[in-house]
Amino acid sequence: MSMITLSQYLKAAEGAAGHGRITPELSTLIHALSGVSQHISAAVHKGALSGVLGTAGTENVQGETQKNLDIIANDMILVALAASGVVAGMASEELDDCSPVPGHADKPYLVLFDPLDGSSNIDVNVSIGTIFSVLPNPRTGDINNHSFLQPGTAQVAAGYVVYGPQTSLVLTFGNGVAAFTLDREAGEYVLTTPAMDIPADTKEFAINMSNQRHWYPPVQKYIAELLAGKTGERGKDFNMRWIASMVADVHRVLTRGGIFMYPKDLRDPNKPGKLRLMYEANPMSFLVEQAGGKSFDAAQRILDIQPTELHQRCAVMLGSAHEVQRVADYHL
């Protein structure tokens, strides 16, 4: 089997004709993310030996307790992307406001990221990840929070790295989805799945069942149908998985199909779901659609949402097309 490295893949994309073509600057940006993710992966791999576990004792803008690794990964990505020379500004789950790169307001790209997704899993040795979304710089002067408020359809690239039994990088430029596996000894990612493809049908769902009593009726109805199994109206048994790292749950969906849901619920009308639109839902929705799946908040396509705030939340239902369509129809 001839091996294609990430560098070779990016070179080929720079030289491609038409839709698959990427700019050399975008290639540089992905190289920077690939490099820093290898450092994060190495730290995660060493765990307690690298001193990255534990809680930092601070809170982020959403009032969530920060883990040491949340802050370490955030700082590493900020430094790497600023040094790439192609990024005008960044926004992160761990920063209240965006971080413009001084003197680079004219550079072509803005990047939003969740530096460490699945924080509750860091200390218990379960898969975690980094999620990123790349937007064009609107070049309207200085970079501020408003520069980032573009719908998901504007993304020029998106992806994630999952730090699991293997470290995998999954990437889209809007021309399909490719997955790479980190070869730790060689220090590079190698293409292992050139075209991820989510089957339209599935027998697997992912939702935090402990929130069941808070769900709205359409989600209650849909999940009840799945739980009824063979003797219910769906006529088949469904299995359930919930890793509680979106990146790992979505990686499973991209690998073998399934539906992943984090619905909004009745608890707090000012909190429309748990997941963040700009650096969780949008990049994952771009990947899922590019792999043939669907992604909705309730009944609206997530990529069409016009954001109004950097850290806004939204409901998420994504994955196998027929299942996502079915639960979306219950919301109409």
Ligand SMILES: O=P(O)(O)OC[C@H]1O[C@](O)(COP(=O)(O)O)[C@@H](O)[C@@H]1O
């Ligand atoms: O604890 P819960 O309610 O199951 O939530 C799990 C969800 O929260 C998240 O961990 C939020 O991400 P962060 O760790 O980046 O805050 C998602 O990855 C995951 O899907």
Ligand SMILES: [Mg+2]
């Ligand atoms: Mg997250």
Ligand SMILES: [Mg+2]
């Ligand atoms: Mg996070």
